Amino acid sequence: xxxxQKIRNRGVFIGIIIGGxxxxxxxxxxxxxxxxLITNSRNEMAEIAGESVNIRDFxxxxxxxxxxxxxxxxxxxxxxxxxxxxxxxxxxxxxQEMVMxxxxxxxxxxxxxxELFDMIQGRNIDPTxxxxxxxxxxxxxxxxxxxxxxxxxxxxxxxPQKEYWLNIEKAMSTQRTLTKYNSLIQKGxxxxxALVKNLAEKGSKKxxxxxxxxxxxxxxxxTVSVSDGEIKAYYDDHKDLFKxxxxxxxxxxxxxxxPSTDDYKATEKWLADIKADFVSENNNVQFVELxxxxxxxxxYFKKDEITNKDLAEFAFSGKKNDITDVYFENEAYKLAKxxxxxxxxxxxxxRHILIRAINGDYPTAxxxxxxxxxxxxxxxxxxxxxxxxxxxxxxxxxxxxxGWFTQGKMVQPFNDAAFNAKKNEVTVVLTQFxxxxxxxxxxxxxxxxxxxxxxxxxxxxxxxxxxxxxxQARTFAGNNLERDAxxxxxxxxxxxxxxxxxxxxxxxxxxxxxxxxxxxxxxxxDEMETVLLNGDNSAVFEFGDKFVVAILSDIKEEGYxxxxxxxxxxxxxxRKEKKAKQMIAEMQKASQGAQSLLSVAQKEGLExxxxxxxxxxxxxxxxxxxEPKVISTAAQIEKGKISEPVEGNQGVYMLLVxxxxxxxxxxxxxxxxxxxxxxxxxxxxxxxxxxxxxxxANVVDKRYKFY
Numbered sequence: 001x002x003x004x005q006k007i008r009n010r011g012v013f014i015g016i017i018i019g020g021x022x023x024x025x026x027x028x029x030x031x032x033x034x035x036x037l038i039t040n041s042r043n044e045m046a047e048i049a050g051e052s053v054n055i056r057d058f059x060x061x062x063x064x065x066x067x068x069x070x071x072x073x074x075x076x077x078x079x080x081x082x083x084x085x086x087x088x089x090x091x092x093x094x095x096q097e098m099v100m101x102x103x104x105x106x107x108x109x110x111x112x113x114x115e116l117f118d119m120i121q122g123r124n125i126d127p128t129x130x131x132x133x134x135x136x137x138x139x140x141x142x143x144x145x146x147x148x149x150x151x152x153x154x155x156x157x158x159x160p161q162k163e164y165w166l167n168i169e170k171a172m173s174t175q176r177t178l179t180k181y182n183s184l185i186q187k188g189x190x191x192x193x194a195l196v197k198n199l200a201e202k203g204s205k206k207x208x209x210x211x212x213x214x215x216x217x218x219x220x221x222x223t224v225s226v227s228d229g230e231i232k233a234y235y236d237d238h239k240d241l242f243k244x245x246x247x248x249x250x251x252x253x254x255x256x257x258x259p260s261t262d263d264y265k266a267t268e269k270w271l272a273d274i275k276a277d278f279v280s281e282n283n284n285v286q287f288v289e290l291x292x293x294x295x296x297x298x299x300y301f302k303k304d305e306i307t308n309k310d311l312a313e314f315a316f317s318g319k320k321n322d323i324t325d326v327y328f329e330n331e332a333y334k335l336a337k338x339x340x341x342x343x344x345x346x347x348x349x350x351r352h353i354l355i356r357a358i359n360g361d362y363p364t365a366x367x368x369x370x371x372x373x374x375x376x377x378x379x380x381x382x383x384x385x386x387x388x389x390x391x392x393x394x395x396x397x398x399x400x401x402x403g404w405f406t407q408g409k410m411v412q413p414f415n416d417a418a419f420n421a422k423k424n425e426v427t428v429v430l431t432q433f434x435x436x437x438x439x440x441x442x443x444x445x446x447x448x449x450x451x452x453x454x455x456x457x458x459x460x461x462x463x464x465x466x467x468x469x470x471x472q473a474r475t476f477a478g479n480n481l482e483r484d485a486x487x488x489x490x491x492x493x494x495x496x497x498x499x500x501x502x503x504x505x506x507x508x509x510x511x512x513x514x515x516x517x518x519x520x521x522x523x524x525x526d527e528m529e530t531v532l533l534n535g536d537n538s539a540v541f542e543f544g545d546k547f548v549v550a551i552l553s554d555i556k557e558e559g560y561x562x563x564x565x566x567x568x569x570x571x572x573x574x575r576k577e578k579k580a581k582q583m584i585a586e587m588q589k590a591s592q593g594a595q596s597l598l599s600v601a602q603k604e605g606l607e608x609x610x611x612x613x614x615x616x617x618x619x620x621x622x623x624x625x626x627e628p629k630v631i632s633t634a635a636q637i638e639k640g641k642i643s644e645p646v647e648g649n650q651g652v653y654m655l656l657v658x659x660x661x662x663x664x665x666x667x668x669x670x671x672x673x674x675x676x677x678x679x680x681x682x683x684x685x686x687x688x689x690x691x692x693x694x695x696x697a698n699v700v701d702k703r704y705k706f707y
Contacts, residue, residue, distance in 0.1 A: 513544030
């Protein structure tokens with residue numbers, strides 16, 4: 001177990017093991033045999049590079065990764081959010097593996113057993129092994145590596161430590177293979193010196209400019225007509241701009257489950273009925289815990305800390321065990337009883353010694369804390385004992401001093417001990433962190449504070465109310481199964497009609513709790529004439545506090561948008577082009593015979609603006625925004641010469657270079673510039689090469705059928 005614990009303590013490895021890095025995926029035997037993946041279409045969850053992926057193989061891989069995560073964390077179960085992340089990581093692992101393994105095989109890239117040996121205990125130790133077996137002076141303890149391997153070799157098959165180690169070896173081999181592939185691609189990159197020098201020289205030139213801009217919004221849209229033929233022509237010429245990913249749209253009607261008037265009355269009556277019991281109860285804390293929706297709050301309030309003014313007045317004018325009538329606040333009915341009245345400080349200054357409860361051994365931790373308390377009471381220095389014994393290293397260096405803190409800043413047992421203790425009194429208290437030896441060294445001025453015992457009951461829909469909402473949804477669905485009837489009924493009954501655009505991997509629809517089932521329903525049919533059905537073949541879906549009836553409204557396949565779907569966007573662009581053409585003609589006319597940019601501006605009623613330090617590599621023009629055509633023109637025109645009109649993103653520009661400066665471009669400058677360019681391209685290579693292979697593999701994702 002010591003080996004496994006050591007591995008757990010190296011948190012970096014969880015990224016390697018369960019896919020934290022993009023390409024660090026775990027190799028698995030299931031994918032090495034194409035035959036094991038080919039099954040009937042009912043169980044097919046994907047097709048990758050021409051190979052079918054069976055849901056059972058994916059689930060086995062996913063279960064394996066879950067077990068690895070449990071081993072890594074030492075937990076017996078994995079939280080639901082982490083489970084979802086692991087499912088997505090498992091999918092990415094399988095895609096990457098199937099795509100890359102084909103490429104590795106074609107190129108002859110692999111990691112031999114001798115190379116793996118060298119990575120673990122040879123001359124070229126892998127960083128993973130280095131971090132796992134690094135000793136205090138930063139060197140690798142090879143004897144410990146060998147001893148650990150010997151134990152794992154001799155361990156029975158299925159031993160957690162052994163399985164875990166095999167995963168580490170597979171992850172290291174996978175990462176090394178990928179590194180070889182990326183290195184091979186990067187070696188093929190080349191930046192010609194002439195190109196680099198040209199770019200460096202362009203980047204070295206910086207200019208100051210004066211410019212005028214005639215914004216497109218100066219011409220009203222209503223004055224520029226765009227025909228259907230022009231829209232179609234633009235679409236044909238720019239079709240690549242209108243690529244779309246697959247998506248689906250649904251229309252749905254939510255039927256909210258909201259408490260009725262009777263539900264409010266019933267909740268109020270329930271509180272009123274238990275008031276007599278609360279009055280006679282001696283253990284107010286227990287009564288709250290047994291009867292209230294919320295836990296007992298041990299906080300002691302000052303009057304101005306109680307936001308309910310009536311409650312504040314009651315709390316500070318009454319005496320212990322006085323009780324309110326039933327009152328309503330924050331969608332709940334409540335009864336409040338004065339549990340304690342004390343004079344307490346607003347803040348205290350304290351120090352502590354923490355003894356952690358190792359493996360939950362609280363008796364041992366408390367025994368040590370009690371012995372330290374005895375030593376302090378016999379004259380030992382608190383700060384010395386804190387420095388040598390406290391497991392809270394943040395405060396131990398200061399002799400355990402925590403400084404000043406207000407009520408509620410510490411966990412409840414610690415808070416209660418600190419605020420109820422006398423000055424310099426030493427106490428021992430247990431919290432989830434272990435046993436604390438506490439000493440309050442200073443206390444603020446004591447003020448009157450009240451602790452309230454509040455029994456609350458949230459107003460929730462009764463079964464009768466829920467059934468009524470369900471009946472309404474079921475009746476609507478039953479009478480309006482077809483599209484035309486569905487849409488007509490929404491209008492006639494003045495119901496809410498909502499729309500959601502979905503992807504295959506959409507996890508939840510905003511406003512609908514845990515609504516993945518509705519996404520799956522939308523993707524498990526191509527029928528747009530009838531309402532969607534859930535797994536029980538019902539048209540009524542239930543999501544939290546809503547029942548939903550929905551219909552599939554649109555299907556967009558991956559490819560190119562239809563011209564009608566993007567007509568509005570195209571009309572805007574064509575209109576802008578027409579405006580630009582008109583403005584260019586007007587500005588060319590205004591510039592004829594002009595001796596300065598100011599005269600052009602005066603004729604056009606424009607303002608001359610300035611921008612400084614513009615170079616070929618500039619991203620934007622201050623005050624004008626992202627204007628690449630204008631920047632390119634500024635970097636190339638002759639100083640003192642007014643440019644031709646330039647069609648920009650925001651309008652049409654004319655500019656004049658007023659000053660230019662150029663940094664010296666030396667061989668060292670060119671080499672440095674080349675190095676930066678190559679690093680940038682190499683960095684992008686790792687990602688883009690895989691994306692190109694993945695696109696070529698024609699991945700068909702059918703996970704929506706199962707999750």
